[in-house]
Amino acid sequence: MGVTTRVAIVDDDALVRAGLRMILGGDPSLSIVGEASDGREALDMIATASPHVVLMDIRMPVLDGLETTKALTRRGDHVRIIVLTTFDTDELVVTALRHGAVGFLLKDTSPSNIVDAVRRVAAGESILSPSVTAQLIAKVTGGSDAQRERAVVLLEGLTDREREVAIAVGRGLSNTEISAELFMGVATVKTHLGHVFVKLDATNRVQVARVVHDAELASD
Amino acid sequence: MGVTTRVAIVDDDALVRAGLRMILGGDPSLSIVGEASDGREALDMIATASPHVVLMDIRMPVLDGLETTKALTRRGDHVRIIVLTTFDTDELVVTALRHGAVGFLLKDTSPSNIVDAVRRVAAGESILSPSVTAQLIAKVTGGSDAQRERAVVLLEGLTDREREVAIAVGRGLSNTEISAELFMGVATVKTHLGHVFVKLDATNRVQVARVVHDAELASD
DNA sequence: GTCTCCCTCCACCTTTGGGTTGAGGCGGTA
DNA sequence: TACCGCCTCAACCCAAAGGTGGAGGGAGAC
Incomplete structure (x- = not known):
């Protein structure tokens, strides 16, 4: 795939969006085709901008990242969604994955790793930050x-x-x-x-x- | 932790052991403290060599990697086990994790990534190769x-x-x-x-x- | 042989569960 | 207003579940 990967950013914090734009924009294989600051906007934006990969915050006004992910999956969009979160303590990991997310990153992940994650996801892989992986394993193995x-x-x-x-x-x-x-x-x-x-x-x-x-x- | 990480290798194939020894031996933060070619040997070796991390093949004679992992967990050894496998099609992933493995790598993983994985695992992280991650997610989301x-x-x-x-x-x-x-x-x-x-x-x-x-x- | 455990079944009884019909009150809606 | 859905309860019935005690036979252990 020599083609550039189309990326969209969904986060209610303008600073976070700016940061991600800088990080991802620096990579020639990626092009940012859309942004949104809440779930509703995101649904519209994604429909018209048709990105390959979406970086999506969980906590957002109007419609949160989980519901948005769910909506996208239900509506059949072929979008690969990476969920962003500040804390990994969230019980939301499994829910997000179940709703169709293919990646789960902490916001404090290093820029190069974020770029890497986007590329991997675009290539069809699933990507999880280490602590999330541990949680997932705990879910599968244990529960109780x-x-x-x-x-x-x-x-x-x-x-x-x-x-x-x-x-x-x-x-x-x-x-x-x-x-x-x-x-x-x-x-x-x-x-x-x-x-x-x-x-x-x-x-x-x-x-x-x-x-x-x-x-x-x-x-x- | 400036201390070197003690690593053991368990695989029935001498060539694979040699390969891993070369890869891991090249890193000064790691020291290989033991090897075994099947599960029985591994149990003895691990008891005396007390490694921090064990790279363990799944398919082995006498006692396979799964059973060995299970035995180690049952006996209460504080060993962090990375399971090695040639194919990721195996249904064994979940079983291995449930039995106490904390990592799961394909044998064709690049040397630097293997070293990296060992270090991460030693540091307390869980590590999975991408396709395994995808499988895990499928397990959590899907099932029935x-x-x-x-x-x-x-x-x-x-x-x-x-x-x-x-x-x-x-x-x-x-x-x-x-x-x-x-x-x-x-x-x-x-x-x-x-x-x-x-x-x-x-x-x-x-x-x-x-x-x-x-x-x-x-x-x- | 004897002992023990498991599987099999019986009879008897009480309690609970499941099905029916019917009925009063309350809140929302046409 | 009348209608409808939900929650509440009652009386009644029969079938099923749960509890108790006993009993015979077969297989393995001692």
């Missing part, structure tokens, strides 16, 4: 890893038949349906389920379903 | 997005009270408990729940719990 681990251990404490019954309960089946599926009498289902209640410390089949669900996510 | 979206839509179709009841059901509460928590009669709980069954196309409170759970993951 202890809880999953606990669920797995609990299920392992069951006998084979008990576990089968528990899993069937997790699928929302009634005792009669379970008895048919596992080729056992309803009485037997009840017996197993009684043991399951004790072992999983549940009083209720919904609670059994919860444990089964938690354990399911742990694809060891 | 349609299912989640469906769940969210279904819950939005409920009235406020119905939704509150549904969520309470998802927590495994009985009708009596729900009536106490939401300050309404048990009869009212039943009424709402009846509507919930219809709207969520459920016949059974476990199925309601499933929908609620699916929707919970979608933090819109």
Whole structure:
């Protein structure tokens, strides 16, 4: 791709826009084709300027970066969005990515890295700043890893038949349906389920379903 | 930290080990304190050599990189593991990260980037190669997005009270408990729940719990 | 052989859940 | 005004779930 990459900047702070303009404008492979100071403006601007890459602030008046990203994705624009944020403490990372963002940068990222990020994103890569990466990993691996681990251990404490019954309960089946599926009498289902209640410390089949669900996510 | 970072290499291919040794040995801030050609060896070697960072291949005889990583994590070693792989098509990324790896690199990564990665990891960052990042994002965003979206839509179709009841059901509460928590009669709980069954196309409170759970993951 | 664990099932009972009908109050809207 | 949707509750019923005790058979451990 020898063609220049079309970039747009969306931020409510004029100073930030100016800074980014300077940083990105210095690179001959990039050309800034539009700017906007809030989400509404951005939607219009992007429709007419058709940039390849958009640098988008999260916190903005009128329509924030998340909603704007979502709107762009919904409307089917082929724009690669890099979300900018001041703090990485935000719980917004996953939300932004889910809404279609392909990059996530902290504002204090060095100029050369920002330029690099834009180029990479234009080339089809996804780019995350290190702390964001760590967050993402935490999201995938953990969430509540202890809880999953606990669920797995609990299920392992069951006998084979008990576990089968528990899993069937997790699928929302009634005792009669379970008895048919596992080729056992309803009485037997009840017996197993009684043991399951004790072992999983549940009083209720919904609670059994919860444990089964938690354990399911742990694809060891 | 002016101290040199202790690095270990685990790979069954002697050529790869030699290559990495050359690449990493060239950097004065790193010192290679051990090597192993399979997982078993690695466990012993790491115990005695106590490296800060381990570069670990996934595909190895005897004990693969995944299991080795898992074993190290379980045994409580304070080692930061970077997983190496030839192809990024692997479904192993998430598994590796879940088992305690903090980095994931393709073997064709440039030498300078590998060195950089080791230093970053030693400094506490998490590092992923671009395509892996994309995969990770896909994992977080996707998974079963349609299912989640469906769940969210279904819950939005409920009235406020119905939704509150549904969520309470998802927590495994009985009708009596729900009536106490939401300050309404048990009869009212039943009424709402009846509507919930219809709207969520459920016949059974476990199925309601499933929908609620699916929707919970979608933090819109 | 004996002990233990698991799987299987029975009978009996109480509680909860799920389905139905009906009804009063309240707020918004045509 | 009348209408409509939502929240509230009641009485009733039957089916399902949950709890208790017991019992027989098979497989492995000692």
